[in-house]
Structure formats: C-alpha cells, structure tokens
Amino acid sequence: xxxxxxxxxxxxxxxxxxxxxxxxxxxxxxxxxxxxxxxxxxxxxxxxxxxxxxxxxxxxxxxxxxxxxxxxxxxxxxxxxxxxxxxxxxxxxxxxxxxxxxxxxxxxxxxxxxxxxxxxxxxxxxxxxxxxxxxxxxxxxxxxxxxxxxxxxxxxxxxxxxxxxxxxxxxxxxxxxxxxxxxxxxxxxxxxxxxxxxxxxxxxxxxxxxxxxxxxxxxxxxxxxxxxxxxxxxxxxxxxxxxxxxxxxxxxxxxxxxxxxxxxxxxxxxxxxxxxxxxxxxxxxxxxxxxxxxxxxxxxxxxxxxxxxxxxxxxxxxxxxxxxxxxxxxxxxxxxxxxxxxxxxxxxxxxxxxxxxxxxxxxxxxxxxxxxxxxxxxxxxxxxxxxxxxxxxxxxxxxxxxxxxxxxxxxxxxxxxxxxxxxxxxxxxxxxxxxxxxxxxxxxxxxxxxxxxxxxxxxxxxxxxxxxxxxxxxxxxxxxxxxxxxxxxxxxxxxxxxxxxxxxxxxxxxxxxxxxxxxxxxxxxxxxxxxxxxxxxxxxxxxxxxx
Amino acid sequence: xxxxxxxxxxxxxxxxxxxxxxxxxxxxxxxxxxxxxxxxxxxxxxxxxxxxxxxxxxxxxxxxxxxxxxxxxxxxxxxxxxxxxxxxxxxxxxxxxxxxxxxxxxxxxxxxxxxxxxxxxxxxxxxxxxxxxxxxx
Numbered sequence: 001x002x003x004x005x006x007x008x009x010x011x012x013x014x015x016x017x018x019x020x021x022x023x024x025x026x027x028x029x030x031x032x033x034x035x036x037x038x039x040x041x042x043x044x045x046x047x048x049x050x051x052x053x054x055x056x057x058x059x060x061x062x063x064x065x066x067x068x069x070x071x072x073x074x075x076x077x078x079x080x081x082x083x084x085x086x087x088x089x090x091x092x093x094x095x096x097x098x099x100x101x102x103x104x105x106x107x108x109x110x111x112x113x114x115x116x117x118x119x120x121x122x123x124x125x126x127x128x129x130x131x132x133x134x135x136x137x138x139x140x141x142x143x144x145x146x147x148x149x150x151x152x153x154x155x156x157x158x159x160x161x162x163x164x165x166x167x168x169x170x171x172x173x174x175x176x177x178x179x180x181x182x183x184x185x186x187x188x189x190x191x192x193x194x195x196x197x198x199x200x201x202x203x204x205x206x207x208x209x210x211x212x213x214x215x216x217x218x219x220x221x222x223x224x225x226x227x228x229x230x231x232x233x234x235x236x237x238x239x240x241x242x243x244x245x246x247x248x249x250x251x252x253x254x255x256x257x258x259x260x261x262x263x264x265x266x267x268x269x270x271x272x273x274x275x276x277x278x279x280x281x282x283x284x285x286x287x288x289x290x291x292x293x294x295x296x297x298x299x300x301x302x303x304x305x306x307x308x309x310x311x312x313x314x315x316x317x318x319x320x321x322x323x324x325x326x327x328x329x330x331x332x333x334x335x336x337x338x339x340x341x342x343x344x345x346x347x348x349x350x351x352x353x354x355x356x357x358x359x360x361x362x363x364x365x366x367x368x369x370x371x372x373x374x375x376x377x378x379x380x381x382x383x384x385x386x387x388x389x390x391x392x393x394x395x396x397x398x399x400x401x402x403x404x405x406x407x408x409x410x411x412x413x414x415x416x417x418x419x420x421x422x423x424x425x426x427x428x429x430x431x432x433x434x435x436x437x438x439x440x441x442x443x444x445x446x447x448x449x450x451x452x453x454x455x456x457x458x459x460x461x462x463x464x465x466x467x468x469x470x471x472x473x474x475x476x477x478x479x480x481x482x483x484x485x486x487x488x489x490x491x492x493x494x495x496x497x498x499x500x501x502x503x504x505x506x507x508x509x510x511x512x513x514x515x516x517x518x519x520x521x522x523x524x525x526x527x528x529x530x531x532x533x534x535x536x537x538x539x540x541x542x543x544x545x546x547x
Numbered sequence: 548x549x550x551x552x553x554x555x556x557x558x559x560x561x562x563x564x565x566x567x568x569x570x571x572x573x574x575x576x577x578x579x580x581x582x583x584x585x586x587x588x589x590x591x592x593x594x595x596x597x598x599x600x601x602x603x604x605x606x607x608x609x610x611x612x613x614x615x616x617x618x619x620x621x622x623x624x625x626x627x628x629x630x631x632x633x634x635x636x637x638x639x640x641x642x643x644x645x646x647x648x649x650x651x652x653x654x655x656x657x658x659x660x661x662x663x664x665x666x667x668x669x670x671x672x673x674x675x676x677x678x679x680x681x682x683x684x
Contacts, residue, residue, distance in 0.1 A: 118595065547589050
C-alpha cells in the first residue's frame with residue numbers, strides 16, 4: 001500500500017501564510033474565469049472514465065489520436081489576383097502543406113464584382129478576388145481536386161463559390177463524389193460577429209439549408225458548414241461565449257435541416273466546426289474538450305442521432321489574430337506557437353498558424369513559411385502528438401472542462417429565453433454580450449491588470465519596421481478588366497436564361513437554389529450578378545448599430 | 548456677474564467605411580470616448596465617404612473617426628478628405644484607426660488625416676489626443 005503524504009489543510013495553511021506577488025495582475029483566465037492556485041483530486045471526485053473515440057468524445061474523436069494521422073496543416077491564404085494566389089498555393093504545397101484554405105477579398109466576401117464602385121481600394125487586399133468561374137479556373141490551375149481538399153472561407157455568397165469549385169472539378173474530370181473540402185457557409189455568426197451578411201436571416205438560412213441538402217445528395221464528402229466560433233472570439237467574446245454561441249448556431253442549423261424534412265444522420269456528419277486558439281493556454285484546451293462533450297450529448301440525447309459520426313465534433317483551429325501585436329511583431333511567432341500547442345493538445349483536426357506580420361498586412365512568403373514550420377515543429381520535434389489527450393485526468397483540466405460546459409449550458413438557456421438564435425440576433429443579445437466582454441478586457445488592459453508584452457509593458461522604444469507584403473494597384477486594374485472581359489466573351493443567351501431561371505427559383509421558396517446557381521456559374525455569370533438576382537428577391541439586411 | 552461658461556462637449560462621428568465589418572475596435576473606442584465625456588455618434592457599418600461626411604454635417608460634429616481593417620485605407624481615407632473639400636467642411640478633423648502600416652500613416656497625414664491609431668493603442672492615448680487638440684471641450 002502507498003503511503004499517503006498529502007495533507008490538504010497543511011498545504012492551505014502554508015499557502016495562506018506565505019508572501020504573494022503584489023503586481024495586481026489578474027489571476028483569472030483571459031475570459032475572467034477565476035482560477036485557484038492549486039487543484040487536487042477533490043476537483044475530479046465525480047470524474048467518470050472517458051476514452052478517445054468513445055462517446056462523449058471529450059478526449060478526442062479518434063481512438064488513435066494523432067498516431068493515426070496528424071492534423072491537417074492548412075494555412076489560410078489568398079491575395080491579389082487568382083494568378084498570384086495560385087502561385088502561393090503551389091509554394092505552400094511544395095513546402096509540405098497538406099490542404100488548401102482560400103481567403104477571399106472583401107468584394108468577393110460581400111458578393112460584389114471587382115468593377116462595382118464600392119469595390120474600389122478593396123480588391124485583393126485581404127484575400128483573392130474571384131468574380132466568375134474564369135477566376136476560379138485560374139486559382140485552381142494545376143491543383144488536382146481529387147487529391148487536395150480545400151477550405152473556403154466565405155459565407156453570404158458561399159453557395160456561389162462552392163458551385164464554381166464544383167464546376168472546376170467537373171472540368172478537371174473529377175467526379176463530385178471524389179471532391180472533398182469545407183465551406184464556411186455559417187451565416188448565423190455573420191449576424192452575431194463578423195457582419196458579412198447580405199440578405200435577412202430567413203432567406204440566408206434557406207440558402208444554407210439548400211446547400212446542405214444538395215451536397216448530401218451530390219457531393220457526399222463535402223463539409224457543408226463550418227460552424228465558426230473564431231469570428232465571435234475575435235470580435236471580443238470570452239471563451240465560454242465562443243463555445244456557447246457556436247454550438248447554439250450548430251443546433252440552429254440542425255433544427256432547420258430537420259424542419260426541411262431531412263434525417264439528422266443524413267447531414268450531421270458533414271457539419272464541422274472552427275474555433276479560435278487564444279493565448280490563455282489551459283482555458284482553450286478545456287474549451288475544445290468541452291465542445292466535443294456538449295455536441296455529442298446534444299446530438300445523441302436531444303436529436304436522437306444514431307450514427308456516431310453525427311455525435312463527433314470535428315474542428316479546425318486558427319491561432320488568435322487579435323492576440324498578435326504590431327509592437328515587436330517577432331514575438332508573435334512565440335504567441336502563435338503557444339496557441340497552436342493548445343489546439344494540438346485540444347485535439348484539433350486541422351490548424352492554421354498566423355504569421356507574425358498579419359497584424360500589419362497579409363503575410364509575406366517568409367513569414368507564411370515560418371508559421372507553417374511552427375506546426376511542423378510541434379508535429380515532429382516536441383513529442384506532443386505522441387499521446388492522446390495528454391491533459392485528460394489533470395485535476396485542473398477536468399475542472400476547467402466542466403466549468404466551460406456549465407457556462408455554455410447556462411447560455412443555451414438564455415438563448416432559448418429569447419426564442420432561439422435568430423430572435424436573439426434580432427434582439428442584439430449576442431452583439432451586446434460580445435461588446436461588453438471586449439470592453440471589459442480592454443479596461444483590464446488599460447488598468448494594467450493584464451499585460452501584453454511590448455504593448456503595455458516591456459516596451460521597445462525604437463523598432464525596425466518589418467518588410468510587409470504590398471498589393472500592387474495594378475492588381476486592381478487587371479481584375480476589373482478581367483471581369484469585364486468575361487462579360488463580353490460569354491454566351492449572352494445562355495447567361496440570360498440561367499439568371500432568369502435562378503430568379504424564378506428564388507421566388508418559389510420550396511425550390512432548391514443550388515442547381516440554378518451551378519447553371520449560372522457554368523454560364524459565366526459573375527458573383528455580383530448571381531447575388532444581385534437573389535437580392536432582388538430577398539432584399540438586404542441592415543443591423544441597428546449597438547455600441 | 549456672468550454665468551459660468553459651460554464648455555460644450557466635443558461631438559464625434561465614428562464610422563466604419565467600406566465593406567469591412569470588423570467593428571470590435573470602433574465599438575470599444577466609442578464607449579471609451581463616451582465615458583470620457585464626449586458626444587459620440589456611431590454610424591454603423593458599410594458607410595461610403597459621402598455618407599460619413601453627411602452624417603458629420605447633420606450631427607454638427609467637429610471630429611470624424613474612421614475605422615478600417617480591410618487594407619483599403621489608402622483609397623477610402625483620402626476619399627473622405629476629398630468629400631470634406633467638396634462639402635466645404637475641411638474644419639472637421641479626421642482621425643483613423645485600424646490595420647495601417649507605418650509608411651501609409653505618414654502618407655495619410657500628408658493628405659490631411661490628423662492622426663492614425665494602430666492596434667494596441669491605449670484608449671487613454673486617444674482620449675488624451677482629443678483633449679489636447681480640443682482643449683476647450
């Protein structure tokens with residue numbers, strides 16, 4: 001028998017009697033969760049044994065963890081024109097990246113063409129400009145779509161970009177049942193946080209559900225929605241809010257699909273998630289673990305899903321853009337490494353590591369390579385991929401995981417009191433919660449209750465500026481000319497017919513819009529024309545600005 | 548004896564110009580300026596330069612604050628300055644915030660933008676700058 005040495009009361013007395021640091025730095029998590037100086041077996045007394053690959057998947061969805069396969073290293077990338085971005089993709093693939101992730105520019109994200117007056121100055125700046133099938137053909141030139149999977153970060157016009165991708169695959173001779181990838185297509189978090197909405201919520205949801213229904217039939221390996229907490233977190237939410245609001249959005253999509261008449265196991269396995277990995281290390285890992293447990297329980301117990309794949313929450317992670325600093329930007333490499341480690345210990349399926357200069361501009365080749373190499377170091381040098389859920393059973397980690405779960409459940413109740421996610425959006429509930437959290441955090445920084453190295457302490461007075469990527473103004477002009485050329489050269493009759501059939505379909509609520517969008521894309525209708533046709537029918541959404 | 552002169556609070560229009568929807572920064576700044584005693588009018592998202600200047604004139608604002616994170620600042624900030632010229636309202640002071648590289652800041656200042664605050668700027672620095680610029684308010 002082992003001798004029992006631990007005497008909790010004696011420790012408590014010793015702790016209380018000892019002097020403590022008096023720097024007034026917060027000991028709660030970055031989200032404000034109070035943290036004890038020590039956790040003991042008292043915190044895990046009710047802990048039930050859990051295993052990876054088994055319900056409720058707190059410890060991971062795969063029985064093999066990263067021994068089966070590593071996470072996908074998927075760097076989000078896109079800038080200027082399709083031609084330049086295509087070259088960057090080939091560069092990243094040659095350097096060992098294992099999947100593509102397309103970043104679109106603001107006009108593309110907002111469903112408008114490069115020659116629209118409000119696109120001026122925005123073309124190619126925060127992603128690649130895609131106006132029509134012609135651009136998508138250039139973007140994916142020489143990239144075999146039966147071997148490489150792609151993630152596309154786009155929401156309001158997601159259905160159009162998916163259609164373009166599918167038509168390129170078709171032209172490459174790749175049948176759609178062999179095409180794999182992920183569409184963000186998460187409109188709810190646009191109203192909540194990122195604000196790239198176009199239509200009102202109801203027709204937006206219709207379009208999302210149309211794409212889910214279409215892919216279930218036509219593109220079975222496609223992840224139709226990537227339910228995203230990333231933007232909610234970056235907008236200033238706490239970790240628990242990110243967790244709760246994202247899962248609530250996920251349930252809202254499930255509800256809408258069921259209402260459409262679909263069976264839960266027909267679509268739920270193709271829903272995936274996207275979370276932020278912020279700088280507060282343990283809190284993030286707890287968030288990932290809690291997310292899996294909550295999703296599994298709700299899918300099985302509330303929705304009656306039978307297929308284990310419907311219970312398994314798969315997710316992509318990106319390190320926190322908001323944690324990067326313009327001051328001493330090289331330090332961002334270290335911040336990103338810590339955040340990436342949290343994602344790996346949390347069992348992410350794929351990962352984007354931010355480049356150090358992303359706080360200033362889009363990354364250069366060099367900074368993008370360092371970011372990718374950071375993941376490779378984690379995977380191959382540190383040994384962190386060898387053991388599945390290595391923090392499972394830790395007194396602290398299990399207590400924090402439970403705490404995350406409790407906070408999320410409390411939020412689900414409050415959202416329910418509003419009548420669900422869409423009424424809560426319309427009431428400004430999420431927006432206010434997030435703005436309050438962002439302001440609270442900023443106030444703590446101002447009062448130096450939290451330190452950001454290089455920003456409110458440990459400041460360097462004279463710094464060398466970093467070399468940053470510049471988008472040439474020619475890219476803008478070229479893109480404008482390109483879209484005009486597409487309009488001149490296409491078959492006008494085929495185009496007009498496709499647009500007309502899309503308009504009619506939009507007017508009949510029972511019709512799935514996807515086949516019509518695919519036809520319009522085949523006819524080289526531009527993104528702006530397709531969106532414009534739907535705006536005519538659905539109208540535009542504006543939100544009440546809440547400070 | 549004349550009644551004590553009550554300083555009129557400074558009126559500031561804060562705006563998101565262009566297509567960018569990242570409004571965390573502008574909302575935090577709006578609250579901080581309001582808490583500091585300024586009158587803040589936040590326009591909301593997706594304002595064109597003409598809409599921003601119109602709002603400033605309607606609201607009788609002395610200051611416009613622009614927020615932008617999409618990289619379009621070299622087009623949209625000068626467009627606001629041009630619009631002010633056109634409306635003969637160049638007495639309105641313009642400042643900005645967002646992802647703006649160092650070299651662009653000096654160029655924008657040459658074009659009449661009074662100040663640019665980049666990520667990590669303490670709120671009290673923005674408040675302090677406004678107080679210094681408008682000591683009477």
